Amino acid sequence: MKLLPAAALPMPALGQDTRSRTLRFVPSTSLVSLDPVMSTALVAVQHGYYVFDTLYGVDAQMRPKPQMAERHEVSDDGRSWTIRLREGLRFHDGEPVRARDCAASLERWSRRDVYGRVYGAAVDRYETPDDRTLRIHLKRPFPLLLDAIGKPHSSPAFIMPERIVKAAPDTPIKEVIGSGPYRFLANEFDSGNLVAYAKFDGYKPRDEAPEWTSGGKVAHFERIEWRVITDNSTAVAALQQGEVDWLENLPADLEPLVARSRDVRIENADPLGTELVMRFNHTTAPFNNPALRRFVMQVARQVDYLATVTGGNPKAWQECRAMFPCPIPGVQELGRDQFGRLAGDEKAMREALKATGYKGEKVVILNPADSTALAPLGPVTAALLQQAGLNVDLVDMDWGTLLQRRLSKAPVEEGGWSIFHSTWPSIAIANPVTNTTLRGEGAKGWPGWYESAEMERLTSEWMNATDKGAQERLQTEIHQLALRDVPTLPLGIYFPHTAYRTSLTGVLGGSVRYPWNVRRA
Template identity: 75%
Template sequence: MTLSRRDALLLPPALALAAPALAQDMRARTLRLVPSTDLVSLDPVISTALVAVQHGYHVFDTLYGVDGQMRAQPQMAEGHQVSADGRAWTIRLREGLRFHDGEPVRARDCAASLERWSRRDTFGRVYATAVEAYETPDDRTLVIRLKRPFPLLLDAIAKPHSQPAFIMPERIIRAAPDSPITEVVGSGPYRFLREEWSSGHLIAYGRFDGYRPRSEAPEWTSGGKVAHFERVEWRVIADKSTAVSALIQGEVDWMESVPHDLQPLVARNRRIRTQNADPLGSVVVMRFNHLVPPFDNAALRRFVLQVARQSDYLTTVAGTDPGAFQECRAMFPCTIPGVTEIGRDTFGRLAAGGPAMAEALRATGYKGEKVVILNPADNATLAPLGPITAELLRRAGLNVELLDMDWGTLLQRRNNRGPVERGGWSLFHTTWPSIAIANPVLNTTVRGEGATGWPGWFESAEMERLTNQWLDATDPAQQARLMGEIHALALREVPTVPLGIYYPKTAYRAELTGVLGGSVRYPWNVRRG
């Protein structure tokens, strides 16, 4: 609570003297973070946006999390048993789990949550094809009965990013089975303070005193999620130079991501610490709309991949420090073990322009259709990318319109499946944490799910067939062969153009300790030293 000067003067003398101390104490017990973008969706199972996932980890918890080696570890679960035939997984919940409304977490809440999640998430939909039924013999026991063995079940429900399998109350899920939730009640370390939410300004969370953290040390999304702060406040500051100034002045404690051109300001300030936010980096991608011309044409998509130069995008996002980015001519992140740069002879080979570029465009059959690029002008990382692509495609001979908008509007507009003449779109840019697209079943950017998939709606029965074979493969050699076939198919079809990997920097006041690495900024384990 902050008192105005007038309010302080009206207090009795003893309280008036104590008011600054009370305000200072509250400030010390509050963690103030500047998110990269405003929070638009409150439902992290519906939205794939990074900010929605970050919000989700404040409020909700998962049955299993992942450690630093991306291995599934029990979180809300006490443990599990698997039947001899691999078709029954019995998961036992920890004692004392409660939702923020005071109700106990029951096995039926978990069943309803997994069922809803599995209809929305890329990995979840594959998992759902193996599920026969959920059984809840008692409040702490969940039995997942399968039609066939599904060895990666824990990997599915423990996935750390892009629509994690967050557990919600059954009553809320039944009220919104396929639409965004409106009541935000989880069982995680913080409660969402809906009454304080001011879109574009403030998102606030209060510590949930009923949360029971695990005893293990925290790693990524697993272990003891100890909330040391009474409050967490997200201060939405669209202008990043203003946000950096607020961090330097101590008006905020933490800046989720610092644009590269402002990093020198924080790097030379001894009261600020910076670190790579995610050791595996994030992939910059250009996503096509496959439903409408002109990018329903695979030849034109391959042309764009051949004229785009990754270095143009990476130096814009991450600056010229060679340690801040990595070119990766592949359809999967090069920071993931086993991924090879199979596109070395294809990515950017026409970037120099000239007659070869013009002839290649003619060969695609492009007929001059308008290319509408959606560009989030309020996102410091993504905003410069739209103009780069617009200039690139104009120079190559395409008819381009660049539309600036805020990120929230882009998230809404990219759901429009109509032609560009009726509010549709052709492409947009975004980023994906490498861990979120690390293998064929996770990699939303190349999955061929069509209408049920990620906006852009790339459809390929062959891609889905190979992905399911990869998922069922038990022999490492067979799995590697299938991975190679999937990778080659993605390079031919180009559902998305990867533009390289960068390592986002997060910055925080030096008195903070316990900041964990990961695909988002986690509020637990952080304390003021």
């Protein structure tokens, strides 16, 4: 493939010293939502970690670790948690971080996030006896409280100023002010082109070594620029020629070319991988029919999707015929006999389709043409469903437009939709509570709006089980119910690669690309 010259990429005029203190990063998609609590999009979460901080983070074993918190105490009956804030925490506007900011942030987050709603249902009230003390009173013991407020992805419990939270209780925030290592430069924000951040000199990092979202978040660059480059060839050429420093996701088809460069390092971004998923709209025909959703599960071959996304590199993906990510310890492939069992058998597919009661309704697939990871998936699904006998319309658009259109519950003839594809870091959907793709919350849940009182009941029982054996039994029941209802169709696990100039050191692993600890050698 011919690479476009990096000179085609517009860059600001910077002096040599300014360039050395500026990190230029190419995100995988445009940043549309600036509120990482309102949006589950990976790019919004990544933006959130630049600007905001959390009371607790996690290490690589997903163990909660104090972050903004100094320590905590739990009452003997398990119904009161007292969290003491670290001294010297400040927001980017100069105001100190107070316990009431934390209470307001947690309350808002608990109405939006799938884990947060479980946590929020257990909360009776918040108490802030002084500026550094947050007391959470519970209706019942909630042993996984720190796991909830410390979850790394998606929609982490980011702490924001109380005044901003209360001005936007159920709408996106109007001001992007946090207490994280970088300040968002709102005056330079140009969605689809540039996102800029400046080092926050008032940030006080922890003393521990950084690991995932925990430890010392030391900012070594004075400025970080996100350069949105939708053409993969241009992005790779810019990286090779040093016009940018870091590509969030390296396109699989260009990896062999980049691998020959001595000035670029390629790494597996997340050892637990990322799950590709096909999300159905449960509120309108034809996928309000569970038999048709099961049919798609039986005709789709994961290898077709995985090979497309990874450029055919078998070391970069893993088939996973399960409703939970296989890299997570304990997950079993309970769908081994169902996933793809009719694939390639046209006669069997036609007969099975007829048995679903499908009446020829149009299937509208929303496809984000500007996303390296997602753009190839829409055409694979369109070809598959057309071969199987469905009436398919593949609609290309940018990711931001897709995020807006997927909120519509209208019939497809009135601007609605049937299918979109997405990705989830395995760690974000590792258990029944956090697995947004399976939760049956209906209108409160992820677009697609799968509703199942049975799924929610089993999830609640799993959450409250104190015996490991009971949890395993309940997770199996949840898994079997998901195989029957197919809220979302998993398409396998791939291991995205990130690429950066060898002049950078300190790049950390995790579910997103973190800005701290990275420096120029």
